[in-house]
Amino acid sequence: MAKKQLPKLGLLYMDYVLRFFDKSNFKGWPDKIETVTYHWKNDKTRFINEVRRKNIDVLVGNIPATAYETFREISHALPHVRFIPSLETQFPNKSKENVTLFCTKHDIQQPKTGIFYDKEEGYDYLKKATYPQIIKRSYGPSNYGGYFVHKADSFAEAKELLDEKKYNPIYTQDAIPLKYSGDLRVMLIGHKPICAFWRFSGEGEWITNTSQGGSMSYENVPMNALELAVKASKAAKAEYWACDIAIDENTDEPYILECATAFAAFPYVRDWIGQYIMWDLSGGKFRMPHVPLFSWEELGKMDPSVLRTLRHLYFAKYEPSADGAYWLADKGNFDMELTDESVESDIPDSIEPLAEDKLPAAVKEAFVNSEDQKSSAQEGEKINFKEVTLTQLMSLYSMEEETALEIKQLIDDEKVETFDELEELECITPEQSSIWSKLFAKLPF
Numbered sequence: 372m373a374k375k376q377l378p379k380l381g382l383l384y385m386d387y388v389l390r391f392f393d394k395s396n397f398k399g400w401p402d403k404i405e406t407v408t409y410h411w412k413n414d415k416t417r418f419i420n421e422v423r424r425k426n427i428d429v430l431v432g433n434i435p436a437t438a439y440e441t442f443r444e445i446s447h448a449l450p451h452v453r454f455i456p457s458l459e460t461q462f463p464n465k466s467k468e469n470v471t472l473f474c475t476k477h478d479i480q481q482p483k484t485g486i487f488y489d490k491e492e493g494y495d496y497l498k499k500a501t502y503p504q505i506i507k508r509s510y511g512p513s514n515y516g517g518y519f520v521h522k523a524d525s526f527a528e529a530k531e532l533l534d535e536k537k538y539n540p541i542y543t544q545d546a547i548p549l550k551y552s553g554d555l556r557v558m559l560i561g562h563k564p565i566c567a568f569w570r571f572s573g574e575g576e577w578i579t580n581t582s583q584g585g586s587m588s589y590e591n592v593p594m595n596a597l598e599l600a601v602k603a604s605k606a607a608k609a610e611y612w613a614c615d616i617a618i619d620e621n622t623d624e625p626y627i628l629e630c631a632t633a634f635a636a637f638p639y640v641r642d643w644i645g646q647y648i649m650w651d652l653s654g655g656k657f658r659m660p661h662v663p664l665f666s667w668e669e670l671g672k673m674d675p676s677v678l679r680t681l682r683h684l685y686f687a688k689y690e691p692s693a694d695g696a697y698w699l700a701d702k703g704n705f706d707m708e709l710t711d712e713s714v715e716s717d718i719p720d721s722i723e724p725l726a727e728d729k730l731p732a733a734v735k736e737a738f739v740n741s742e743d744q745k746s747s748a749q750e751g752e753k754i755n756f757k758e759v760t761l762t763q764l765m766s767l768y769s770m771e772e773e774t775a776l777e778i779k780q781l782i783d784d785e786k787v788e789t790f791d792e793l794e795e796l797e798c799i800t801p802e803q804s805s806i807w808s809k810l811f812a813k814l815p816f
């Protein structure tokens with residue numbers, strides 16, 4: 372293929388969001404790689420114009436949950452630009468509800484899940500449910516370390532929790548009795564598992580979050596978990612993909628807990644993804660990365676500080692005449708493949724009530740909740756505005772990720788001193804201001 376036939380590549384970045392890809396992940400790409408950064412808040416038109424002006428054909432990068440709907444509009448305005456991964460593929464990135472809708476549509480095994488926009492319907496379901504239930508805020512794959520994930524052992528506990536948290540929708544799942552008190556993370560490129568490991572919960576914890584004292588192991592990842600991850604990756608048509616999978620200790624059956632294109636990965640994994648994308652976009656001119664199945668067991672023996680600095684790992688294909696170790700010969704039947712092209716109808720139907728139906732309830736809820744927050748704030752410790760953490764901001768009633776990030780940035784840049792200035796800057800609405808202001812301590816003067 373002649374060099375000029377390669378598509379023009381752009382990397383999609385967002386202000387405040389950690390970058391997954393870097394130009395260095397596309398080692399050997401002969402042309403200039405553009406970057407386009409989304410600045411949030413009314414930046415749609417400018418962003419679209421920049422992509423057009425730079426003649427970008429392919430835009431690579433993850434879109435965070437809050438920007439998902441905006442980027443569906445952006446991608447419609449740019450019909451000739453290929454998004455990698457496509458907006459359809461990124462559907463489960465947006466929320467846990469979307470993960471469930473995705474698994475249901477494609478018949479991918481998941482824990483029995485109830486999603487309710489109507490509180491009473493949700494409570495009726497929870498009265499009859501089997502316990503424990505795992506109740507979650509329906510948010511994107513989070514880095515909040517299970518902050519919005521709760522276990523209820525009875526209806527009374529579930530009700531107490533939801534009366535307090537007021538999650539909408541109510542998202543509740545049968546708890547899977549976790550084999551080895553852990554769950555599995557499986558990462559795939561072109562539908563082939565390239566890394567997988569167990570994550571075990573910390574002492575006395577039920578949540579398997581390594582940031583809460585858990586540990587991990589690359590050994591003994593079961594084949595049925597890999598197969599389920601491949602099924603999900605194919606259904607999503609994902610160039611790259613990760614699944615969190617629970618194994619039922621009684622039946623050994625695997626269940627998807629989360630799946631998304633957004634996940635944390637060492638740089639050498641991102642290099643493989645870059646290589647895979649170059650292989651795809653060049654019609655095979657660039658070499659497809661070869662990653663032997665279970666090579667993670669060997670790489671996983673290295674210290675994470677070493678793994679963090681490894682780059683551009685290259686595995687040759689096993690040749691029987693060469694002196695290769697047995698494990699290099701691929702076990703299992705997983706091939707790295709091109710993904711199918713996404714189509715609009717890949718997106719599952721929404722179950723969310725239309726905005727008009729939802730509005731009165733939402734308004735009512737906000738008032739109910741403002742009273743609750745007032746009383747709890749009077750009893751509890753007030754937050755010093757300048758020391759508020761992103762997690763605290765994120766947990767405020769009806770807070771959007773975008774707004775939380777903006778507030779945090781304003782504080783860090785010392786552009787605001789007091790909570791009241793947020794309303795003056797039109798960063799938050801007067802309604803939000805009146806609800807949230809009670810939680811913040813007034814300055815002593």
Ligand SMILES: Nc1ncnc2c1ncn2[C@@H]1O[C@H](COP(=O)(O)OP(=O)(O)O)[C@@H](O)[C@H]1O
Pocket residue numbers: 482505507511512513514515516517518519520544545546547548549553554577578579580615617628629
């Ligand atoms: N249905 C479930 N059954 C058993 N454990 C669960 C279930 N759902 C979540 N967990 C546990 O809680 C952890 C966090 O849940 P998850 O849905 O991954 O939320 P997040 O990562 O956004 O905090 C999981 O890694 C798992 O250990």
Ligand SMILES: [Mg+2]
Pocket residue numbers: 512513615629
């Ligand atoms: Mg998780």
